[in-house]
Amino acid sequence: MTTPAHAALSLIVLGRSERNALPVALGAVAPDLPMLVFYFWERLARGVSEGRVWSERYFDPGWQVVFDIPSSIPLLGIALCILLALIGRRSTAGHIPSAGVAAAPRRAKLTAATLFIASMIIHALGDLPLHREDAHRHFFPFSDWRFTSPVSYWDPEHYGGYSAVGEVILVLAVSVFLFRAYRGRGRWIVAGVAGIYALFIGFAVLMWSGL
Numbered sequence: 684m685t686t687p688a689h690a691a692l693s694l695i696v697l698g699r700s701e702r703n704a705l706p707v708a709l710g711a712v713a714p715d716l717p718m719l720v721f722y723f724w725e726r727l728a729r730g731v732s733e734g735r736v737w738s739e740r741y742f743d744p745g746w747q748v749v750f751d752i753p754s755s756i757p758l759l760g761i762a763l764c765i766l767l768a769l770i771g772r773r774s775t776a777g778h779i780p781s782a783g784v785a786a787a788p789r790r791a792k793l794t795a796a797t798l799f800i801a802s803m804i805i806h807a808l809g810d811l812p813l814h815r816e817d818a819h820r821h822f823f824p825f826s827d828w829r830f831t832s833p834v835s836y837w838d839p840e841h842y843g844g845y846s847a848v849g850e851v852i853l854v855l856a857v858s859v860f861l862f863r864a865y866r867g868r869g870r871w872i873v874a875g876v877a878g879i880y881a882l883f884i885g886f887a888v889l890m891w892s893g894l
Contacts, residue, residue, distance in 0.1 A: 684809050684836050686715045687880035688850045691857040692809055693802040694876070698861070701869035706795040708872050710802025714753040714810075721746055733890065741817065751823040754807045758823075759800055766797040815841055837887075854880045 684692070693711035698704045725731045725740045740746065752758065770793050807821055813836035818829040835841040836850070858877040862870055 684813055685850060685880065685883050686712055687876050687883060688854055689715070689806045689809055690876045691854045691880075693805045694861055694873070695857045696805055697798055697802055698869075699864065701865045701867060703798050704861075704865065704869040704872045706798040707802045708876065710799035711806050713799070713803055714806045717749045717753060721749070737817075747820070748823075751820045753803065754810065754819040754821055755823045756804060756807050756821050757825055759804045759807065763797065763800045763804065766793055766800060769793050770797060813846060851884075 690708050690711040693707050694704060698707035721741070722736065725736050726733065731740055770790065774790070807819075810819060811821060811830055812832050813834055815831050815833075815835045815838065817835075818831055820827050820829055822828060833841065834846060835843050836846045837843045854877060858873050862873045865873060
């Protein structure tokens with residue numbers, strides 16, 4: 684899935700409450716940030732051709748580790764369990780009147796962090812059925828196994844066209860639904876997701892057309 688589509692998926696699953704929109708959107712984007720750094724470094728800083736970036740450099744073992752860590756379901760699961768345990772402790776402390784007010788800001792930060800990590804997990808789960816040769820090791824560092832899906836989110840020879848149509852429908856539907864549901868800054872987040880997705884489509888068209 685493209686990064687904005689991941690954001691749309693996480694927002695509809697975890698972000699229906701507008702106050703959750705920002706940490707959910709950021710968590711959905713986070714696993715792809717190393718890819719952005721990779722692309723700018725290889726393509727712009729080093730001047731590697733577009734073809735070599737994705738056919739050779741992407742599969743460099745060092746870069747693969749960088750990509751796989753934020754997409755590791757076990758590592759993210761451990762982080763989520765730790766955060767949930769901390770929230771549980773804060774909730775217990777909140778029953779003490781003198782501690783309740785003081786604990787509220789920390790509890791809010793823990794909740795935001797939990798939503799952030801949960802959104803990263805949804806991102807990883809969304810990648811599983813839509814990557815072939817470019818699949819991540821979603822159980823790294825405990826296993827080097829990769830799930831090679833019969834479906835690719837981008838390759839037309841492996842249902843990429845159908846996947847792209849599904850993505851467009853997802854992003855449009857979520858954007859319309861949440862833009863109508865939100866009333867504050869959440870609308871800006873939704874508009875940002877939709878706008879970036881439009882830029883993604885434009886960039887993909889340019890790359891595929893060779894312009």
